């Protein structure tokens with residue numbers, strides 16, 4: 001057993017961090033340059049676990065957590081899952097089913113969308129001309145489609161688990177982005193002649209963010225390895241990873257705003273982008289109670 | 298100690314209820330900022346004409362001269378009836394006016410108080426600066442005395458209603474080289490004076506409800522200082538006491554209605570069968586009841602001693618955090634619908650996003666906890 005990334009995996013993470021810093025700054029999450037998608041595709045991240053590329057899920061979550069930290073386009077998740085389980089590498093939007101409706105995110109340049117229905121991954125063909133505008137999550141243009149479009153299941157039940165895993169990786173990244181933003185601000189913002197991070201109330205608030213991240217990231221690694229190993233407890237471990245990652249993203253999103261004071265509630269500052277992303281990710285493959293409370297893994 | 302209303306209180310409550318039932322505007326408060334202010338002013342005028350403005354303000358300045366208890370009864374009935382949010386009159390009615398009543402000269406009071414009560418003058422609060430938020434004593438915006446004028450230079454930020462305000466309660470450093478609490482003055486600033494520039498700031502909920510203000514050689518009469526030049530800190534503390542102590546009574550009352558709305562919603566959707574949701578609703582109902590009791594204690598304290606007790610910080614903290622818990626519960630019950638929120642919408646999502654200010658504005662929850670620890674529990678001071 002070894003839950004520390006190998007040197008190859010570390011190199012992969014470093015390369016991802018460098019690329020994200022230069023090409024995917026969080027500050028631009030609400031309007032990414034046209035042409036970004038082909039660059040993301042060229043980096044190979046959208047097909048990492050396909051048969052011909054052959055990375056394992058453990059390596060994949062390392063990369064996706066970093067992408068999540070930049071609030072990368074959410075259709076990266078659906079595209080990566082679709083590429084792995086259908087062999088089709090085209091951009092695939094993400095959708096959530098809600099009663100008779102569906103909400104499709106990031107539909108631009110997509111002819112199809114992937115979502116979950118009754119714990120199965122499903123694919124819907126998207127007609128042309130769907131209008132999407134920014135919703136709560138300003139990084140993912142949203143289209144409400146009522147009634148829902150027809151969809152077809154993907155044969156392999158692993159596809160749904162894969163989506164939950166990548167969703168958890170994005171949520172961990174989102175939680176870490178909020179943690180880092182908060183810690184950075186607590187260091188530079190001064191009140192009463194000291195950095196506000198000097199005050200225990202704020203230091204502890206930031207420390208709690210770090211604890212949530214550490215827990216969520218550890219469970220994320222464990223779940224990814226369980227998926228790679230075909231472990232019998234994989235469904236539980238994934239559900240636990242997603243639950244903790246979602247909580248970390250949401251709580252850290254809120255804490256980060258508090259640390260920023262009035263700056264934190266402005267549109268121009270970035271903390272709200274993390275909070276709003278966290279709310280959106282909460283609807284992506286939410287962990288099922290019966291799996292979390294089922295037989296102990 | 299008793300909870301039985303006196304016959305006079307009962308009569309007063311019935312009077313409030315009857316008037317509100319017959320007079321509440323049927324249209325909603327407009328979303329557009331300019332229309333909203335016109336609406337707020339008209340409604341305030343209507344309240345004044347009927348004798349409901351300034352219930353506990355002195356009769357000499359247009360008030361009713363009743364106690365804070367009547368004021369609370371009014372606010373309870375006001376919220377229950379679904380009457381409009383006070384809006385742009387917030388600062389003038391809740392802390393600008395009360396600060397003047399306590400500290401201003403007769404002339405200042407005679408000029409400003411009736412205008413506030415009639416909804417003719419909108420006020421804003423110029424306390425916070427880019428580098429002085431929680432640490433108010435760190436302000437740098439200054440005024441130099443030039444004959445019988447003050448010449449102001451600097452910047453204030455997060456000023457709510459700045460873009461629609463006529464007047465501002467402005468705290469300035471009037472003594473060059475002074476530090477911290479010394480050398481400050483609380484002045485009445487006419488927002489139409491040349492040299493004032495207002496730059497609206499957008500919130501993460503989409504609205505432009507506050508602004509940064511720049512002052513470039515702004516000249517206002519020295520006679521506009523309240524409580525005397527150099528006494529600004531003392532006057533500002535009385536403003537904050539009103540803001541924190543009694544300014545949020547309306548919000549406290551409103552929380553009760555919010556809980557009831559959540560309970561009905563959870564009943565209608567069946568979500569109340571979820572034990573975790575039922576538990577949170579039950580807890581919230583209990584907390585709202587306690588908050589009301591705490592508010593009554595605070596009001597009784599004012600009735601007896603003329604000012605709110607240290608418990609005001611407890612109420613302020615509890616109100617803000619309870620409000621946020623309720624907003625979160627509302628968001629939870631709304632499910633995926635929250636994703637449809639767009640800038641410009643006025644929904645539970647905009648309430649939730651704006652609600653983040655509750656633990657920041659008017660003294661953050663960290664600062665309130667410091668005050669509770671130090672002033673109520675006598676723990677060592679950390680600053």
Ligand SMILES: Cc1cc2nc3c(=O)[nH]c(=O)nc-3n(C[C@H](O)[C@H](O)[C@H](O)COP(=O)(O)OP(=O)(O)OC[C@H]3O[C@@H](n4cnc5c(N)ncnc54)[C@H](O)[C@@H]3O)c2cc1C
Pocket residue numbers: 189191192196199200201202258259260261262263265421422423424425427429430431432454455456457458507654657658659660661662663664667680
């Ligand atoms: C919606 C809204 C409306 C407002 N309207 C007005 C207005 O009309 N007029 C006006 O003058 N101001 C207004 N404010 C400003 C408000 O008073 C300040 O935001 C508040 O005082 C906090 O200051 P800050 O935002 O600079 O945060 P900071 O003081 O920089 O605080 C940042 C973080 O550090 C924490 N912190 C700071 N000092 C300490 C400490 N000693 N111990 C522990 N933690 C600490 C804070 O709790 C916060 O979490 C408004 C703010 C908001 C959000």
